[in-house]
Amino acid sequence: MHKKRYEFISGQINKVDEIIKKLIDFQVAIPSWALGTGGTRFGRFPGGGEPMNLEEKIEDIGLLHALNGSSGAISLHIPWDIPTDAEAIKKLAAEHGLRFDAMNSNTFQDQPDQKLSYKFGSMQHVDKAVRKQAVDHNIEVIKYGKELGSKSLTVWLSDGSCFPGQLNFRKAFQNTLESLQEVYKALPQDWKIFVEYKAFEPNFYSMTVGDWGQSLLYSSKLGPKAYTLVDLGHHLANANIEQIVSLLLMEGKLGGFHFNDSKYGDDDLTVGSIKPYQLFLIFNELVEGMDAKSMNHANDLAWMIDASHNVKDPLEDLLQSVEAIMIAYAQSLIIDRKKLVEAQNNNDVVSAQEILQQAYRTDVRGIVAEARLRAGGALNPLAVYRGEKVREQLIKERGSKTVATGL
Ligand code: LRH
Ligand code: MN
Numbered sequence: 001m002h003k004k005r006y007e008f009i010s011g012q013i014n015k016v017d018e019i020i021k022k023l024i025d026f027q028v029a030i031p032s033w034a035l036g037t038g039g040t041r042f043g044r045f046p047g048g049g050e051p052m053n054l055e056e057k058i059e060d061i062g063l064l065h066a067l068n069g070s071s072g073a074i075s076l077h078i079p080w081d082i083p084t085d086a087e088a089i090k091k092l093a094a095e096h097g098l099r100f101d102a103m104n105s106n107t108f109q110d111q112p113d114q115k116l117s118y119k120f121g122s123m124q125h126v127d128k129a130v131r132k133q134a135v136d137h138n139i140e141v142i143k144y145g146k147e148l149g150s151k152s153l154t155v156w157l158s159d160g161s162c163f164p165g166q167l168n169f170r171k172a173f174q175n176t177l178e179s180l181q182e183v184y185k186a187l188p189q190d191w192k193i194f195v196e197y198k199a200f201e202p203n204f205y206s207m208t209v210g211d212w213g214q215s216l217l218y219s220s221k222l223g224p225k226a227y228t229l230v231d232l233g234h235h236l237a238n239a240n241i242e243q244i245v246s247l248l249l250m251e252g253k254l255g256g257f258h259f260n261d262s263k264y265g266d267d268d269l270t271v272g273s274i275k276p277y278q279l280f281l282i283f284n285e286l287v288e289g290m291d292a293k294s295m296n297h298a299n300d301l302a303w304m305i306d307a308s309h310n311v312k313d314p315l316e317d318l319l320q321s322v323e324a325i326m327i328a329y330a331q332s333l334i335i336d337r338k339k340l341v342e343a344q345n346n347n348d349v350v351s352a353q354e355i356l357q358q359a360y361r362t363d364v365r366g367i368v369a370e371a372r373l374r375a376g377g378a379l380n381p382l383a384v385y386r387g388e389k390v391r392e393q394l395i396k397e398r399g400s401k402t403v404a405t406g407l
Helices: 002-010 016-025 054-068 086-095 128-148 169-185 212-222 241-250 276-292 314-333 337-345 349-360 365-374 381-387 390-398
Strands: 029-031 073-075 152-156 192-196 226-231 254-259 302-305
Touching: 002 365, 016 314, 016 365, 054 073, 054 086, 054 314, 054 381, 054 390, 086 128, 128 152, 128 169, 152 169, 152 226, 169 192, 169 212, 192 212, 192 254, 212 226, 212 241, 226 241, 241 254, 241 276, 276 314, 276 349, 302 314, 314 349, 314 365, 314 381, 337 349, 381 390
Parallel strands: 029 073, 029 302, 152 192, 192 226, 226 254, 254 302
Antiparallel strands: none
């Protein structure tokens, strides 16, 4: 069936081998905090067999990578995943063909042994001692990352306010910038820092890194190693994320992504499960913008998933997310860009839409599957995962009550 499907689709597409090479090179980082069942304040329904430590998390991501050949990186969150023996962890990851993508700091929770609380923020805090505590934590995260071979740090600050009058926005911005500058100074020469913005939650009146404009302001003032990070779920309703991506890329300040999907808030749902056309439009801007700057698709931006699983098996959810990303990328690679530019230059709005939707409505799953097979992956990862009863095996090995660290 695959052979026929692949021959049919490859017959319709130019340079199919070039596209397959790009798909094989394109690796998506899996978040270490999304390998267990997430929950909400209303409840959490664990599925069993969850990884209890970093080693088991690396094994789970290794399994995903063996199945789809496109999950060759892991993004750690500190202190949820502190590598006690970095050399051993690095060796284990390499055995599974995994490298370490961006490290994530955490100043949105108070740790049991923490001196000062982040209740009223971390880097924005009115108390310099709290800001210093947050800076020191980020520098410690960089230390772990250096030991593992990571080359970037993602800073997401839950800082903000819940009520008018609670915060002086200007001072909060300046405190945060000053704190980020301390972290920036500690960055190794070949590292990047990603400033992740979010419109609301856990603060519900203002967020101190609340949108792409604020993140661009911080990363521009910080320096050339600082970039913005786009989490698809961190926008106000109906935001035109593909336009934001296009402009950040144009400015050379787009560092990477946290892919997920959402209908309402930061729902952290499976990529492409709610708004697959938006995902396609984002990849259209990425390919157009990266090619305009002769950027390397696979390496010049950070491709990461950030999801939380309430009702799906975490590994099945992640397999679906990676597949959705590869499909959107493949569709964006078959857009007839010459014709699209022509239509744009002629203000031929109808043709422009027809050209885009021709690509979006093309079933590229045969090409994505072919790339996966050539990368040594499975034709149908989900079918193998279920056919081999992997979750049942994990529950036998780890038990039904195990709880993974993370969200
Ligand atoms: C915040 C966020 C951030 C992570 C966290 C797990 O909503 O997207 O990227 O640190 O989720
Ligand atoms: Mn995120």
